[in-house]
Amino acid sequence: MKTDTHFWDQRRNTITSSKGGWKVGEAVYNHRYSMMDDLVGQKSYMQVMILNATGRLPERRLADWFEARQICMSWPDSRIWCNQIGALAGSMRTSVVAATVAGVLGADSRAYGGSKTVIAGLEFIQHAYALLTQGWTVEAIVDDECAKHGGKPHIMGYARPIAKGDERIPAMQKVSAQLGFEVGPHLQLAYQIEQVLIERYDERMNINGYVSAFLSDQGLTPEEVYRISATLVASGVTACYVDAVEKQPESFLPLRCDDVQYQGKAPRPLPKAKNEERPFRVVAYTGR
């Protein structure tokens, strides 16, 4: 009996988009909007970017808030891992596009970067808020989360590598106030959790914690924020690329042989192949 493949047969040589497209000679459509009539010159780039990532056109002030966050999350310090990728690429004379894309890909990390980490940040605060509404105390929520990490205060959105405290939070608090955003219930809870962590562990909220709670109050899902954040670190990577590409090739953080610590096996002779123990022995090149 022939396999039923009609699902795929219907899709051959055909694209059905739920997002939009170019009707040549008519218009370019984007989520029911005419790009040239309704969006270009009418809406900000961030509004359209969020429309493309979520399917919803946000109000201007939320897009402006995202733009401020985008600036916060991407700075030209080539010690930061993703930026260093950009600088190394500059040192190798890679194209700016490849360098920037490589840095962006580097920041798609479970440890830092604000794109993938924001998923865990939003999931945590939304889960914590659900527990709060079920009658849990803030202390119990902290205990429960710490218990998952051997009693350590490893809570997504709190503490950060390199430093304690986060200069980006007061900057974003100022932006939120200027744009007229109130402190919502998720952010309120995030501050209460921070207070418990300060008292118990001397650890504070980081920008991910602030962003996750703020955006939970705006009704966004973790996946939506991840999608909006796809290119979050791009401009800082570009800056570090430019810094390196304008200098001598291979001059960014050059390493001598002994600048890498070798911890492996000491030099040893290659074992002789016994009865074709290794199958692909090639004849040594002896020169002409």
Next chain:
Amino acid sequence: MENNKDVERRNETYADKASTKIWLETPSNDNPYLAEHCYCHGYDLNELMQNISFVEMLYLLFRGELPNKDEAKLLEMFMVSAINPGPRHAATRAAMNAGVSKSNSSHILPIALMTLGGDHLGAAEVEPAMRFLRKHLKQSPAAVIDTLLMQLDEKSDAVNDVHLAPGFGARFNGVDPLPNQFAQHLASMPGAGKSLAWGCEFAAKLKDHHMGWLHTGLAAAVFADLGFQPRAAAGLYQLCLAPGLVAHGVEQSNKKLTDMPFIKDENYFIDYED
């Protein structure tokens, strides 16, 4: 400019140098930035290049020791079978799109490998598939299938091409013949181990449910039997498929933009679904 007094340096200790167990470079006498000799897990690269094959070298790089004859043969057979996912594979098509649209030649492989990075038939499925095999090797394949089918029934969103477990499932509503054929060959080799054997039994019992080995599962079983770490699986899979991706991308880059299809307006539909 205000100082941020609320931000304190942690003073964590970072290493002075990067470290590695894989590679030793000894400097030339007159320039400490140039290596005179390189050693891979202790073996001189000059000696290696004259005496061992690429497959043996690859194994050494990841495992720290040279493979025996059977291990090298198993890896080589898999790498030959996997060298080209073919022109219909999404990663190859990404390479072909990049090629025909005249992207930089050096971008073709990264573009294809990023596309290959997904967790549906891509590199990101191989590591979970290795972990799945490791976890279930001591269980009866039939019992594992029963449990997984029960869990599947509870999921409402499964429609087409279910992966009952990472690396095992249906493609285009059927059993993909090639990975199943390759698995039979590879499992019969002296270098094959428990993962390939268990996987073959599992896939045979899945046939009744119109599923079987997927290519990612086959890669996972080979890598597991050869003792590679699951964390290396995604990259190894990308390496194995890379030559075909480049070849197809470069082939298209020599052609005109019109030599590949561009879907006609009458076949492009906008349906906002509400």
